[in-house]
Amino acid sequence: xxxxxRTGTTRTLSTVRDGEGTVTSRVRRTVxxxxxxxxxxxxxxxxxxxxxVWVDVGSRDETTRLHGCSHFLEHxxxxxxxxxxxxxxxxxxxxxxxxxxxxxAKEYTCFHARVxxxxxxxxxxxxxxxxxxxxxxxxxxxxxxxxxxxEIAMHDDDPDxxxxxxxxxxxxxxxxxxxxxxxxxxxxxxxxDRGRIWRFYQRWYQPHHIVVSVAGSLDxxxxxxxxxxxxxxxxxxxxxxxxVGPRRSSGKRVRVQSGHVExxxxxxxxxxxxxxxxxxxxxxxxxxxxxxxxxxGGGTSSRLFQEIRxxxxxxxxxxxxxxxxxxxxxxxxxxxxxPAKLDEVLATVRxxxxxxxxxxxxxxxxxxxxxxxxxxxxxxLEDSASRMIRLGKSELVHDELLEIDEVMARIDxxxxxxxxxxxxxxxxxxxxLAVVGPH
Numbered sequence: 473x474x475x476x477x478r479t480g481t482t483r484t485l486s487t488v489r490d491g492e493g494t495v496t497s498r499v500r501r502t503v504x505x506x507x508x509x510x511x512x513x514x515x516x517x518x519x520x521x522x523x524x525v526w527v528d529v530g531s532r533d534e535t536t537r538l539h540g541c542s543h544f545l546e547h548x549x550x551x552x553x554x555x556x557x558x559x560x561x562x563x564x565x566x567x568x569x570x571x572x573x574x575x576x577a578k579e580y581t582c583f584h585a586r587v588x589x590x591x592x593x594x595x596x597x598x599x600x601x602x603x604x605x606x607x608x609x610x611x612x613x614x615x616x617x618x619x620x621x622x623e624i625a626m627h628d629d630d631p632d633x634x635x636x637x638x639x640x641x642x643x644x645x646x647x648x649x650x651x652x653x654x655x656x657x658x659x660x661x662x663x664x665d666r667g668r669i670w671r672f673y674q675r676w677y678q679p680h681h682i683v684v685s686v687a688g689s690l691d692x693x694x695x696x697x698x699x700x701x702x703x704x705x706x707x708x709x710x711x712x713x714x715x716v717g718p719r720r721s722s723g724k725r726v727r728v729q730s731g732h733v734e735x736x737x738x739x740x741x742x743x744x745x746x747x748x749x750x751x752x753x754x755x756x757x758x759x760x761x762x763x764x765x766x767x768x769g770g771g772t773s774s775r776l777f778q779e780i781r782x783x784x785x786x787x788x789x790x791x792x793x794x795x796x797x798x799x800x801x802x803x804x805x806x807x808x809x810x811p812a813k814l815d816e817v818l819a820t821v822r823x824x825x826x827x828x829x830x831x832x833x834x835x836x837x838x839x840x841x842x843x844x845x846x847x848x849x850x851x852x853l854e855d856s857a858s859r860m861i862r863l864g865k866s867e868l869v870h871d872e873l874l875e876i877d878e879v880m881a882r883i884d885x886x887x888x889x890x891x892x893x894x895x896x897x898x899x900x901x902x903x904x905l906a907v908v909g910p911h
Contacts, residue, residue, distance in 0.1 A: 479503050479714070482692070485511075485873055499863065499873060500692040506679030506708070507715040510699050511863045513687040515856060521592040521688030522856040524584040525599050526864040528683075528716060529676040532578045532649035532797075537663070540656015541672045543576040544620060544664060549583070550574075551612040553605040554706075556598070564598050571857075572598075576654055579720070579797060580868055586857050589689035593698045596686075600702030603677060610666045617661060624655050631743040631808065631908055634735070639745040639906035642733040643802055650726060650800060679703075680713040685864035688856030718871050720798035725752065728800065730902035742811050742909030746821055747804025748901040751894075753796040754870065759882045760890040761794060761803070761898070766841040767833045767891075768792045768824070769805055773840060775824055776805060784820065786813045798869065803898055811910060818905075829899035832892030845883050849876065 477483060481503060488497040496516045503509055531542050551558045565572040570587040572595075583602065585595040627633040637653045644651030655661075684703075686695050703709055728749035751758055769776040769792025780790045787809040795802040805825070809817045833841070852858050853876065866873040874882075 476714070477501065477503050479505055479507070479712070482696075486875055488875075498692075501867070502692070502696045503715060504679070504696070504700060504703075504709055506711045507713040508679035508699070508703060508709060509683045509715050509867060510696050511683060511685045511867050512690055512692045512695050513859050513863055514690055514692065515688050515859065518689040518856055519589055520586060520856050521589045521595075521686060521690050522584060522586040522860040523592065523595050523599060523684065523686045524582050524860045524864045525603055526683040526685060526868045527581045527583075527603075527677060528579075528681040528719065528868055529581060530577050530579040531652060531654040533676070534649060534652075536647065536660075538668060538672060539652055539660035540620070540654075541664060541669055542581055543655050544616070544661065545608075545669055545673055546574050546576045546581055546583075547616045547620060548608050548612055548669065549602045549606045551609075551616065552607055553601045554607060555601055555605065561598060561602065564594060568594060570595060578650060578654060580865075582861075582864065584857070584860065592686070592688075592690060592695070596684075596695070596698040597702040600699065601705065603682070604703055604705050604708040606673070608666065608670055608673060613664075613666045613669060617664075620655065620661050621658060624658060624661065627653075627655065631737065631739045631741065632806070634737060635743040635745050635806070635906050635908040638733055638735060638908060639747065639804065639904060640802075642731050642906055643728045643747075643749075643904050644726065644800070645729065648726070650797065678713070679709055679711075680716050683864055683867045685860050685867065687859035687863060718798065718869055724799060726797075726800035728802065728904070730904050732905045732907075734907035736910065737908055739909050740810075741808045742814050742907060743806070743808045744814065744817065744908075745804050745806045745904075745906045746818065747802055747904050748898060750794055750801035750803035750898060751796060752801050753798055755796075755801075757890070757894050758794075758796065760886045760894045762845055763838065763841040763883065763886045764828070764833065764891050764895055765792050765794050765803065766844045767837040768828060770841070771844060775828070775837075776821065779824060780807065780817065780820055784816070786817050786820065802904075804904070814907070814909075822903075825899045828895045830896070832888060832895055835888065838886070838888055838891065842883050842886065846880055849879060849883075 483501050485499040498514045501511045568591040572585045574583040587595045641651045780786045787807050789808045792805045
């Protein structure tokens with residue numbers, strides 16, 4: 473397990489060479505004092521670099537009283553540090569044309585910046601300052617509270633967001649951390665105060681919970697020096713703590729509950745998600761499920777798109793999806809249609825799922841699904857930002873870095889029988905149905 477690497481050491485995790493023996497990619501990992509991990513990928517020919525600071529905390533780590541705290545804190549770290557004001561933080565990256573943002577998920581939070589390679593030290597310094605030295609004043613909490621409440625209202629006006637949140641709530645339960653929305657509710661955000669947020673920050677934003685992933689035009693040793701200096705403020709990089717491996721890989725499953733839930737919104741369309749329990753993140757059958765998902769509803773040639781949109785004209789938007797976490801997962805089909813077509817849409821979706829469960833997919837669909845997955849994988853890793861995300865998630869939640877060629881090989885190895893077996897298992901489970909639209 474790579475999390476056991478000793479502090480102060482560096483390992484080369486992978487090296488890729490072209491046909492002439494020239495290194496095109498090299499991934500290296502260093503563990504700094506306190507357990508902070510620095511993982512980089514040197515990309516030949518790149519002129520940019522992207523850094524991500526991955527914190528091993530997300531909305532599923534919150535108690536009911538802290539619902540929305542991870543996302544609230546993500547906003548607050550942009551509000552200023554002991555050295556920089558909020559304006560200083562924005563100006564620093566804008567002045568060099570950098571792209572700068574953050575996002576919160578159910579199992580992690582990520583702050584990221586993409587810059588020219590020559591400006592990477594600046595990006596490291598700004599992010600290091602934010603992560604280690606944010607002041608989080610009471611005034612900032614009050615000001616940002618209003619922004620987040622506006623954001624929640626905006627999502628509540630988006631039918632796709634509403635129906636997926638409703639689907640998750642039905643699947644895992646309204647009191648389960650997985651079932652709750654990431655942003656929180658109006659009530660939970662209004663109740664959060666500076667003290668609770670500060671304690672949350674102090675607990676989770678510690679070196680052993682954090683991975684710094686960087687990809688692009690870079691030198692690993694130089695990146696480590698910049699990280700050591702920028703994250704070493706106020707003796708933050710200290711202590712003998714070791715990196716925390718994936719915290720949720722206990723093998724115990726979080727079960728999914730079936731059922732039908734609906735809510736009324738003054739939308740023109742009805743938005744529907746119909747699904748069932750899927751696979752956990754590291755289940756070896758995820759590659760077969762990926763091929764199945766692509767064939768079923770992953771593109772314009774998929775079964776659902778062809779049947780629901782092209783042949784029957786029932787909906788403009790239709791797609792299938794998988795959602796994977798450390799100990800649970802979902803599969804589903806999302807459709808937006810006119811209210812008068814809802815019954816026929818649901819009947820058609822159920823019919824296609826039952827057909828796939830009974831008979832699997834065809835050889836042609838298998839080949840097409842594999843090709844779509846392989847192409848999407850390679851094209852999605854053409855820039856430094858996507859490589860940074862691959863590194864960060866592999867280190868933080870998987871604790872392994874699969875070579876791209878190995879992932880391609882696993883996709884290619886999927887058989888019709890494996891797809892049929894996973895389809896029969898998954899699509900025979902009890903359904904979860906979420907419906908949002910006019911009465």
